[in-house]
Every structure is written in structure tokens, then in C-alpha cells.
Amino acid sequence: MAHPLEDPQSLPTELRPYLEELVRRTRTVCGPHLVSVFAVGSLALRDYRHGRSDVDVTVVVEPSLPGPALHDLAGALAHPHLPCPAAGLELVVYGTDFLSRPSAAAGYLLNLNTGPLLPNRADFDAARSPAFWYAIDRSVAHRTGLSLSGRPAREVIAAPEHRDLLAAIRASVREHSDGEGHLADNRVLNGCRSVVFCRTGRWMAKRGAAREVALAEEDFRPLVEAAVGSFERPRSSAVPLPAAAVRTFLTWVQECVDQTARESGA
Numbered sequence: 001m002a003h004p005l006e007d008p009q010s011l012p013t014e015l016r017p018y019l020e021e022l023v024r025r026t027r028t029v030c031g032p033h034l035v036s037v038f039a040v041g042s043l044a045l046r047d048y049r050h051g052r053s054d055v056d057v058t059v060v061v062e063p064s065l066p067g068p069a070l071h072d073l074a075g076a077l078a079h080p081h082l083p084c085p086a087a088g089l090e091l092v093v094y095g096t097d098f099l100s101r102p103s104a105a106a107g108y109l110l111n112l113n114t115g116p117l118l119p120n121r122a123d124f125d126a127a128r129s130p131a132f133w134y135a136i137d138r139s140v141a142h143r144t145g146l147s148l149s150g151r152p153a154r155e156v157i158a159a160p161e162h163r164d165l166l167a168a169i170r171a172s173v174r175e176h177s178d179g180e181g182h183l184a185d186n187r188v189l190n191g192c193r194s195v196v197f198c199r200t201g202r203w204m205a206k207r208g209a210a211r212e213v214a215l216a217e218e219d220f221r222p223l224v225e226a227a228v229g230s231f232e233r234p235r236s237s238a239v240p241l242p243a244a245a246v247r248t249f250l251t252w253v254q255e256c257v258d259q260t261a262r263e264s265g266a
Contacts, residue, residue: 010146011039011043011146012043012048012050014050014085014086015043015048015055015085015086018055018082018083018084018085018086019039019055019057019148021082022037022057022077022082022089023037023148023149025073025076025077025082026059026073026076026077026149027149028076029069029072029073029076030059030061030065030069030073033061033062033064033065033066033069034059034060034061034062034149034150035060035061035062035096035150035151035156036058036059036060036147036149036150036151036152036153036156037057037058037059037060037147037148037149037150038057038058038059038060038141038145038146038147038148038153039055039056039057039145039146039148040056040057040058040137040140040141040144040145040146041053041054041055041056041090041137041140042054042056042205042206043055043056043146044056044140044141044144044145044146045140045144045203045204045205045206046205047205047206047207047208049231049232050085050086051086051087051234051235052087052231052232052233052234052235053086053087054086054087054088054089054090054115054118055084055086055088055089055090055115056090056091056137057089057090057091057092057148058091058092058093058094058137058138058141058145058153058157059073059091059092059093059094059110060093060094060095060096060099060150060151060156060157061093061094061095061096061109062095062096063095063096063097065095065109070093070109070110070124071122071124073093073110073112074110074112074122077089077091077112077114078112078114078120078122079114079115079116079118079120084114084115084116086115087115087116087117087118087235088113088114088115088116088117088118089112089113089114089115089118090112090113090118091110091111091112091114092108092110092111092112092134092137093108093109093110093111093112094107094108094109095109096156099138099156099157099158100156100158101158102158102159102160102161102164103135103158103160103164104131104135104160104161104164104167104168105126105131105134105135106126106127106129106130106131106134107126107131107134108123108126108129108134109124109126110122110123110124111123111124111126111129117235130171130175131168132167132168132169132171132172132175133168133172135160135164135165135168136165136168136169136172138157138158138159138160139159139160139165139203140203141153141157142154142157142158142159143159143202143203144203145157162264163261163264163265166198166257166260166261166264167261169194169197169198169257170254170257170258170261172190172194173190173191173194173250173253173254173257174254176190176191176250177247177250177251177254179243179246183230183235183238184227184230184238184240184241184243184246185226185227185228185230185231185238185239185241186206186231187246187250188210188223188224188227188241188246188249188250189206189207189209189210189227189228189231190206191249191250191253192206192209192210192212192213192224192227192253193205193206193209194253194256194257195209195213195253195256195257196208196209196212196213198256198257198259198260199256199260206231207228207231210224210225210227210228211228214228220249220252223241223242223245223246223249224249226239226241227241
């Protein structure tokens with residue numbers, strides 16, 4: 001029997017049985033070493049798009065979790081052994097000893113990517129990964145993490161220092177400027193989210209952030225609205241966006257992040 005979620009009404013109906021089973025399997029593998037399971041990313045920000053969004057989950061365990069359990073967990077949750085109804089599952093496992101202090105490092109014990117539209121990958125060496133995505137995700141989780149099981153996110157996840165977070169945002173914008181491996185609409189919407197965070201100190205859902213940028217920045221409104229329209233479609237039918245316009249927009253986003261860093265002394 002699946003373990004009941006703590007707040008199932010906050011989750012899309014398409015995902016509830018899947019997340020219940022994910023929590024049950026995680027409890028079975030980790031046993032008393034399990035501290036918390038959170039939904040993060042688009043689920044926590046209430047902007048999940050079925051057929052487009054990934055399911056983002058953070059698992060917190062005690063440092064005493066036996067090492068083989070991480071490999072067992074990766075196997076138990078891998079698609080199609082546990083069929084993922086979303087585009088993919090991005091699950092990160094951290095130890096409480098790492099999460100208790102602010103950090104700019106990746107710091108994970110397991111990074112699992114799996115699902116119908118994601119290549120299966122289980123990584124156990126955080127030193128091999130760019131750290132900036134994980135610092136951003138932990139900031140979002142600290143502020144908005146949706147509890148599926150265990151202790152609340154704010155009790156177990158320390159937010160990165162502001163200067164480290166701005167450096168992580170800057171690095172994410174640089175990666176999106178390169179463009180490789182990212183859909184153009186997602187690059188633009190992540191840029192909007194970065195700008196809104198720099199201006200307000202709040203993490204917003206991508207489409208909400210895009211609306212704010214489109215209203216405030218008339219020159220970029222057509223591109224941002226086109227990105228939102230593409231984001232409404234499945235990944236397989238995403239609409240191409242003008243490459244030069246995307247690069248110009250992301251250069252402007254970089255300038256916004258740099259300005260915020262200068263003004264804050266970071």
C-alpha cells in the first residue's frame with residue numbers, strides 16, 4: 001500500500017499515485033534514516049505543466065544511511081521500474097550534515113535523472129557536477145519546498161548565502177547563453193525568473209516571472225510571450241525562437257544579475 005502524502009491536494013492529480021509510491025519506496029529503502037521528502041521546482045512553485053515539466057524531488061537522509069542504500073534507491077525509483085508519468089524525475093538526495101549549513105557546493109549523495117524524456121543517470125559524486133543548479137534548487141526548496149513526508153524544508157535546508165546565490169544565478173545564465181542542451185523557451189523563462197529574483201528577492205514560477213518581465217520590459221515582450229506560448233506545448237512540439245533575440249535577452253539578464261551583485265556588495 002502506498003504511503004499517504006502529507007498534502008495531496010497541493011499536487012496535480014496526474015502525479016499523486018506516483019509520488020505516493022515514490023515516498024513509499026524511499027521509506028522502504030532508507031528506513032529510519034529518512035528525514036524528509038520534498039517536492040521542489042515547478043511543483044513547489046505551482047507551475048507544473050503535465051507533458052512538459054519534470055518532477056523535482058529532494059530527499060534528506062541522516063549521514064548514517066548505509067552507502068549501498070543509495071544505489072538501491074536509484075534502482076527502486078528508476079523509470080520504467082517505477083513508471084514516471086511526467087517528462088522525467090529529477091531527484092536529489094542530501095545528508096542532513098551538508099544541508100544544515102549554507103553552501104555553494106553541489107553536495108549531493110545521489111543525483112538521479114530518469115523518465116520517458118530523460119536519459120537514465122544516477123550520479124553519486126557531487127564533485128563531477130556544476131554546483132550552481134543545486135545551490136539555486138536549495139534556495140527554492142528552502143523558501144517553497146512542498147513537504148511530502150517528514151520535517152518541513154525550512155527546518156532542514158539552509159539557504160545559500162546571498163553572494164553565493166547570485167554567483168550561482170550568474171553561472172546559470174551563462175550556461176543558458178551557450179544554449180546547448182536547453183530548449184529556447186526554457187532559457188528565456190529561466191532568465192525571467194532570475195531577473196524577478198534579483199529585483200524582488202522572491203522565487204516565482206517561470207510563467208509568473210515571464211508576465212512580470214513582459215509588462216516591465218516592452219522591448220523583450222514579444223520574445224517573452226513567444227517563450228510562454230512555446231512552454232505551454234509538449235517538449236516535442238516546442239516552438240523555435242530567434243537565436244539572436246534569445247542571446248540578446250540573456251545578455252540583458254546577465255547585466256541585471258551583475259547590477260544586483262554590485263548594489264548588494266556581492
